[in-house]
Amino acid sequence: MIFVSKLKNMLESELDHYEFNTDIEAMKRSETRRQRRRKKVLLSVSSFVFIIIVVSAVLIIPNSKNKEETAINNNSHSFFIVASALDTETNKPLVKLTNSKFLPQKDIILMQIRFACTYYVHGDSELEGSYEMGDKRLNEIFARDDLTINKSFSGMGNDAIWIEGENIKKVEYTAQNGMMYNWADKIQDKTITLEGETIYSDDKEVSWLPPNELITWMENENTTNKPVDFSTAPQDTITITATYSDGNTATRKLKLYFNQYGYLVTETEDGKRYNDCELNGYKKWKSNVTYNENGEEVAWDYNGRAKD
Amino acid sequence: MSRENLMDFDSIYLEYKDYIYRTCILYLKDHHLAEDCTQDVFIKVYKKQKSYKGKSSLKTWITRICINCCRDMLRKRKVEDNLDESLPEDESDHTKKLIVSEAVMSLPLQFREVVILYYYREFTMKEIAEITHTKIPNVEYRIRRAKELLKERLGDDFCE
Numbered sequence: 366m367i368f369v370s371k372l373k374n375m376l377e378s379e380l381d382h383y384e385f386n387t388d389i390e391a392m393k394r395s396e397t398r399r400q401r402r403r404k405k406v407l408l409s410v411s412s413f414v415f416i417i418i419v420v421s422a423v424l425i426i427p428n429s430k431n432k433e434e435t436a437i438n439n440n441s442h443s444f445f446i447v448a449s450a451l452d453t454e455t456n457k458p459l460v461k462l463t464n465s466k467f468l469p470q471k472d473i474i475l476m477q478i479r480f481a482c483t484y485y486v487h488g489d490s491e492l493e494g495s496y497e498m499g500d501k502r503l504n505e506i507f508a509r510d511d512l513t514i515n516k517s518f519s520g521m522g523n524d525a526i527w528i529e530g531e532n533i534k535k536v537e538y539t540a541q542n543g544m545m546y547n548w549a550d551k552i553q554d555k556t557i558t559l560e561g562e563t564i565y566s567d568d569k570e571v572s573w574l575p576p577n578e579l580i581t582w583m584e585n586e587n588t589t590n591k592p593v594d595f596s597t598a599p600q601d602t603i604t605i606t607a608t609y610s611d612g613n614t615a616t617r618k619l620k621l622y623f624n625q626y627g628y629l630v631t632e633t634e635d636g637k638r639y640n641d642c643e644l645n646g647y648k649k650w651k652s653n654v655t656y657n658e659n660g661e662e663v664a665w666d667y668n669g670r671a672k673d
Numbered sequence: 674m675s676r677e678n679l680m681d682f683d684s685i686y687l688e689y690k691d692y693i694y695r696t697c698i699l700y701l702k703d704h705h706l707a708e709d710c711t712q713d714v715f716i717k718v719y720k721k722q723k724s725y726k727g728k729s730s731l732k733t734w735i736t737r738i739c740i741n742c743c744r745d746m747l748r749k750r751k752v753e754d755n756l757d758e759s760l761p762e763d764e765s766d767h768t769k770k771l772i773v774s775e776a777v778m779s780l781p782l783q784f785r786e787v788v789i790l791y792y793y794r795e796f797t798m799k800e801i802a803e804i805t806h807t808k809i810p811n812v813e814y815r816i817r818r819a820k821e822l823l824k825e826r827l828g829d830d831f832c833e
Contacts (some may be wrong), residue, residue: 381730383695383704385693385711551728
């Protein structure tokens with residue numbers, strides 16, 4: 366008889382011969398050098414984890430024809446919400462906001478939010494395995510009624526909202542239906558406020574926690590025989606209010622919802638929609654995506670920035 | 674461990690290197706990926722030392738970093754479920770261990786994750802909720818569901 370309580374002992378005995386060894390001094394030296402380089406950068410964001418960005422904004426560049434989205438405010442201050450881009454080769458976040466002569470001198474807020482939906486299929490050795498949302502083989506899989514299909518939602522590591530800029534002295538993040546989470550202080554609340562030096566990214570991150578009803582919706586009926594109907598998924602709105610050194614404020618609202626293909630979409634107040642972004646270098650983001658009948662992205666607009 | 678003691682990175686590395694490595698192996702089911710992931714974990718620990726304020730245990734803090742790195746690794750590499758981990762063969766007294774380990778590794782990720790954290794690493798549900806960035810009821814559901822799946826896969830030899 367095997368008891369659940371013995372799982373630990375059994376797993377330990379199988380794994381106790383695995384030992385990890387590396388040159389930690391070399392690792393520390395490398396990291397120290399990297400941190401020194403980063404401190405010299407005026408505006409820099411570096412992330413170690415995975416994340417995708419949902420929100421992008423159009424930057425006004427002096428010689429650019431792109432439209433600018435600015436915060437709703439009653440003074441001269443404004444901020445942009447910028448998607449953090451991914452390097453297409455390393456798949457690591459890559460947003461270069463410093464040393465750019467084309468970068469307007471405005472505060473920038475970065476946001477990274479993404480959820481992944483994975484289907485796990487059992488019952489056929491040919492099809493057994495995991496499939497991400499949008500995989501072409503899912504059509505064949507859901508047409509079968511003899512397979513066992515489990516679905517799994519997962520946040521993409523740190524679903525983080527970062528902020529960059531020198532003139533912003535305080536930022537408030539408010540979720541309408543969900544919650545906000547401050548990783549540094551481990552505080553969860555409807556509104557999270559960052560002030561002073563805590564505003565800046567890299568170790569000071571605020572995450573969006575989906576509404577409980579969304580989590581419940583995600584978890585409900587884990588075994589499924591049909592694709593998830595994302596149109597019924599709960600929604601949320603995040604309000605970001607930045608306070609500047611002169612006391613004035615600027616506010617942006619972002620609506621979060623799943624589109625019919627399961628992509629988490631962020632929509633700004635003027636109706637522009639942004640979803641998972643791909644890169645061409647780190648300078649372009651997708652918006653106004655058009656899908657085909659299989660849920661594949663077939664057309665989109667680039668809100669490009671001029672090259673550095 | 675207090676926040677001040679956290680600055681002794683070398684000690685932390687020695688204490689947790691195998692703990693993290695073996696957790697990554699179970700999570701990623703590939704010891705090569707686990708090596709890369711373990712390296713990433715300790716680089717993050719080294720980098721984020723100052724952000725640790727001691728509000729959770731060091732073990733919880735490091736494990737959360739580890740889980741996030743594992744998730745990131747799976748996402749980047751798009752690793753398929755792979756049951757070909759190196760395990761002892763042809764030893765009758767290891768038969769049950771093989772079955773249990775394979776059953777755990779065959780679980781969907783969200784269930785495998787809680788089995789690793791709850792049974793293997795003996796975290797509380799509250800700690801697991803913090804590590805996996807979810808709610809306690811969800812953790813309870815996943816553990817309950819994981820037990821059901823393990824029972825299906827292990828058959829009559831598995832019971833509580």
